[in-house]
Amino acid sequence: MELTGAEIITEFLKDEGVEYVFGYPGGAVLHIYDAIYRQDAVKHVLSRHEQGAVHAADGYARSNGKTGVVLVTSGPGATNAVTGIATAYMDSIPMVVITGQVPSPLIGNDAFQEVDTVGITRSCVKHNFLVTDVEELTETLKKAFIIASTGRPGPVVVDVPKDITGFKTEYSYPESIEIRSYTQFYHPPAEQITQAVEMVRAAQRPVLYTGGGVILGDAAAELSEFARMATIPVTNTSMGLGGYPATDKQFLGMLGMHGTYEANMAMHNTDLLIAVGARFDDRVTGNIEKFCPQAKIIHIDVDPSSISKNVQVDLPIVGCVKDVLSDMLVLLKQQPIAEEERLAPWWSEINEWRSEDCLAFKNDDGMIHPQHVLQELYKVTHGDAYICSDVGQHQMFAAQYYKFDKPRRWINSGGLGTMGFGLPAAMGAQFAHPDATVCTITGDGSIQMNIQELATCKEFGLPIKIINLNNGFLGMVRQWQEFFYERRYAEVTLEAQNQPDFVKLAEAYGHVGMRITNPDDVTSALEEAMAMKDKLVFMDFIINPEENVYPMVPAGAGLNEMILV
Amino acid sequence: MTTRHIISLLLENEAGALSRVAGLFSARGFNIETLTVAPTHDATLSRMTIVTSGTEAIIEQINKQLNKLVDVVQVKDITEGEHIERELVMIKISTAGLDCDQVRQIITEHEADVVDQQDDTCVIELLGNSEKINTLIAAMAQYPLLEVVRSGVSGIARGAEVLSI
Numbered sequence: 001m002e003l004t005g006a007e008i009i010t011e012f013l014k015d016e017g018v019e020y021v022f023g024y025p026g027g028a029v030l031h032i033y034d035a036i037y038r039q040d041a042v043k044h045v046l047s048r049h050e051q052g053a054v055h056a057a058d059g060y061a062r063s064n065g066k067t068g069v070v071l072v073t074s075g076p077g078a079t080n081a082v083t084g085i086a087t088a089y090m091d092s093i094p095m096v097v098i099t100g101q102v103p104s105p106l107i108g109n110d111a112f113q114e115v116d117t118v119g120i121t122r123s124c125v126k127h128n129f130l131v132t133d134v135e136e137l138t139e140t141l142k143k144a145f146i147i148a149s150t151g152r153p154g155p156v157v158v159d160v161p162k163d164i165t166g167f168k169t170e171y172s173y174p175e176s177i178e179i180r181s182y183t184q185f186y187h188p189p190a191e192q193i194t195q196a197v198e199m200v201r202a203a204q205r206p207v208l209y210t211g212g213g214v215i216l217g218d219a220a221a222e223l224s225e226f227a228r229m230a231t232i233p234v235t236n237t238s239m240g241l242g243g244y245p246a247t248d249k250q251f252l253g254m255l256g257m258h259g260t261y262e263a264n265m266a267m268h269n270t271d272l273l274i275a276v277g278a279r280f281d282d283r284v285t286g287n288i289e290k291f292c293p294q295a296k297i298i299h300i301d302v303d304p305s306s307i308s309k310n311v312q313v314d315l316p317i318v319g320c321v322k323d324v325l326s327d328m329l330v331l332l333k334q335q336p337i338a339e340e341e342r343l344a345p346w347w348s349e350i351n352e353w354r355s356e357d358c359l360a361f362k363n364d365d366g367m368i369h370p371q372h373v374l375q376e377l378y379k380v381t382h383g384d385a386y387i388c389s390d391v392g393q394h395q396m397f398a399a400q401y402y403k404f405d406k407p408r409r410w411i412n413s414g415g416l417g418t419m420g421f422g423l424p425a426a427m428g429a430q431f432a433h434p435d436a437t438v439c440t441i442t443g444d445g446s447i448q449m450n451i452q453e454l455a456t457c458k459e460f461g462l463p464i465k466i467i468n469l470n471n472g473f474l475g476m477v478r479q480w481q482e483f484f485y486e487r488r489y490a491e492v493t494l495e496a497q498n499q500p501d502f503v504k505l506a507e508a509y510g511h512v513g514m515r516i517t518n519p520d521d522v523t524s525a526l527e528e529a530m531a532m533k534d535k536l537v538f539m540d541f542i543i544n545p546e547e548n549v550y551p552m553v554p555a556g557a558g559l560n561e562m563i564l565v
Numbered sequence: 566m567t568t569r570h571i572i573s574l575l576l577e578n579e580a581g582a583l584s585r586v587a588g589l590f591s592a593r594g595f596n597i598e599t600l601t602v603a604p605t606h607d608a609t610l611s612r613m614t615i616v617t618s619g620t621e622a623i624i625e626q627i628n629k630q631l632n633k634l635v636d637v638v639q640v641k642d643i644t645e646g647e648h649i650e651r652e653l654v655m656i657k658i659s660t661a662g663l664d665c666d667q668v669r670q671i672i673t674e675h676e677a678d679v680v681d682q683q684d685d686t687c688v689i690e691l692l693g694n695s696e697k698i699n700t701l702i703a704a705m706a707q708y709p710l711l712e713v714v715r716s717g718v719s720g721i722a723r724g725a726e727v728l729s730i
Contacts, residue, residue: 118581119584122581122585122588123588123592126635130580132580147635179635180638180730181635181636181638182635183632303633304632305626305629305630305632305633307629308625308626309626312622
């Protein structure tokens, strides 16, 4: 059938199985919005800022594994989307962003609302396209979805000039399309897998260090089976939390800058590090010179360029982590050996580090401590909520104290560290899981970076529970200034008299606001909020202003050189 | 240890493909000595030759990162095997008041050609590997050089080895 470019876009999205488009209209996308208006298969979610739309699509994608879809206009629409796109890129989130562009004849003329979107986004997308002919539109959209969702996923931008959306051509949905220059799959190499299993069997002090690749690659079940069969301790990166059950006895907690003592000490002392879908980020390795000094390293990753980028590894295995772990399991099962006995000395060492109880905190001084709020939230939600975090101290407290047993429940901007991510990401997660409990963990700094999305939540009746850990500071920056700049608190104080009244603010947007100042009220307040199933509740917890995140590996130190309390 | 490498690419002959490669090098802090690109006999493909230098780990990353670009179809480090490397240079000098015999001698010694001769200027051309071209430029430096134009390196593997899809 013959359709306009705009109709092709909506028809294609329907055929691709897209449920929601998160976006914001404008001049260059008027034809597309008109096509959206004239159909009802694809639902559009109007954010209140393009950044919010992109984070919402991102939270949707992280929480259910589907590709998030965004539609914004040219110029400022596209530039406002860039932070969201970069956030998704750093964490390898599947996403397609359709940006309007000025009409083709005007491109390059500094037309109204014109920016070089393909140029601006080039370094923060997996790939991008400028559509120059309506005949190429369908094929380009299909390519965008394939590239975004396969291999190491990532955002793809499709920039569509306005005139293209008005031209007509024949449309039929392509089931698949070949992209000759793009490798979607790598078959796990049998030889390396055999070698890896031999190394596992020979190791005395092995550690599994696993990241976001396990979540993105839906490999949590394989990881658990593998780790249990080989009785290997598991530590997760921030992106990897939920990839292995946090309540399991083999779990050591998160590693890295704010990782647990046992996880970081195990890393420092291991003789075989098995990295699975993790990328040796500087927040994880600490000083690279002092990283895992005694270890042979196996690195399993779907992206060859991740391997030996920061740390030289002994055995690289390129492939989907799910396939590689499955293949390794087959070999392990063929010749089961008494791992438990062999690794007993290693486990007793680990249990000694555990007895340090590095996450213990003072909770008897009449102040609310954020760790306590997170612990209680975990109990009240039975560990089953979708926890969408902003960026800062509260993010680390959530990662440390909420125990994630399932993948895709912990949603945070790990790589880019984007303040303002938490609330819109929770919107996306709530759209993906309408009946689930979805919480935003935030602080008084982060929440104000995308506060306007409270209006979107109102429009769509999203019953998100916002846990605002309000310390009157930009807490993480303040902590660094306390430790490394002799407490010169430069521009980090958000004094109470200058802050909005968050309760009234929530009410102004049509939501419920609560302020909690007494530690004895924390649990009952959380219970009360969770009981309001159909309401967004903004919980403003007034916490200890100078709380610090411990343990901490100072920048430039080795993982064994932690500050404990 | 830093070594010099010639990396050949086949990439989609599309707008923006060149800037993706150039952007990758600048974003990741990789070094580019020369970069040349032109279409091939297959109109959908361009052939690019990049001369770069770095440690073994950096060269490995360059290859992997290039392979990751969606517009890049094939990547080959041709310095890994026997190969031919060619570069063209054109040098314009001012000939006013020069000892032309001496210049001619240098040109002959370096197997270069004079491709343009006017009253006060001449253009000398040489095809060869980068080392040969560097030597000629050094020899000519004693004269008033008006312009030095180098094409950048193109390279191809010797024998049956081909870069194709």
